[in-house]
Amino acid sequence: MSDFVAALPMYDWPEMRSEVDAQWARLRDAFRQKGIDAPQTIARFNADLRPVEGGIRDAAGKVIAPDPATLPPGELDFHGLWLHPALLFAQTCWGPMETGLSEHVQVIGQPSYDAFEGGQGELYSSAIVMRAGEAPSIGSPADGSPLIPLDILRGKHFTFNSLDSMSGIVGLTRDLEALGESLEIFSERSESGGHRASIVAIAEGRADIAAIDCLSLALAQRFEPAAEAVAVVGWTRRRKGLPFITARSTPEKIVVALREAVAALA
Known part of the structure; x- marks a missing residue:
């Protein structure tokens, strides 16, 4: 052994x-x-x-x-x-x-994250998701730059997997700060315990917004029925996976x- x-x-x-x-x-x-x-x-x-x-x-x-x-x-x-x-x-x-x-x-x-939208080599980004139909869906920028829809995020309930998660909260926080904003843009913040749980919370109306790394989103689209009820409305900057x-x-x-x-x- x-x-x-x-x-x-x-x-x-x-x-x-x-x-x-x-x-x-x-x-x-x-x-x-x-x-x-x-x-x-x-x-x-x-x-x-x-x-x-x-x-x-x-x-x-x-x-x-x-x-x-x-x-x-x-x-x-x-x-x-x-x-x-x-x-x-x-x-x-x-x-x-x-x-x-x-x-x-x-x-x-x-x-490598090449197989997933939002990924390129060792870099990945997070999809910003909310309930389908509440904002236009959008694809990942080809150059990996952040696409942060401030008007859509403002005043919403943001849920995240854990406080030390780069994909779930830290990366988004840094992208907001680069735009002169902060997590205060959200009306409420809550910790879900996992990316899958964040997607379920949004689908069930217990939260409005989450940042989900591109691989976890792909898994949710394969295995989590609640993923059918959410749409991608923005993307964080590509960072190391x-x-x-x-x-x-x-x-x-x-x-x-x-x-x-x-x-x-x-």
Whole structure:
């Protein structure tokens, strides 16, 4: 059994489990060909993570995350995963990276978003969505520039997946600031807990506006019936998509091999 931990939690919707497992199988086999003892399967729950007695600590010995064994076994604490000392490979968001996670991990690479409207190579943008029929639908700008419909957004209830999400709130905040505006443009703001939940909230009339990264929107259009009730009315600027990471303690030789394997699969 491998001593490492791996996970691909960011787009691991229930309907996507087989596709995510297949993605990991390709990565795992490529890593093993490089001599890396990659785990057979990915972690999906706290119970899948190795216990860390006394909690997860940084290089100075400060506890930065609880022992996974003390957390609800049927849930997954993202920060506990990302900060786990045995982390070989996972995907995160640049929001958490900018707020301290980058000090504890190493970036391995970036996936391609070429297959999705709003994506180009390692860059992606978020679709600004609201209920269908309330504003004209619009395609993604070819040059990746932001398209922020201020008149449409003003006075609306904005919902977002989490406060540290680049795609759900941070990117939009920066685009608004570039236009001399802020989140105060909205009459109300609420945290939904996930991009899918934001789409459902809009479809059900519990919110008006959300920023949904282009890949999550594509998944919703495949699997979430509520997506039929929303339309794209704007786009955020293209930014780097979700990075692949490994623990800060992963040896340099393994980091180099991981990067080579990911690049070869791109």
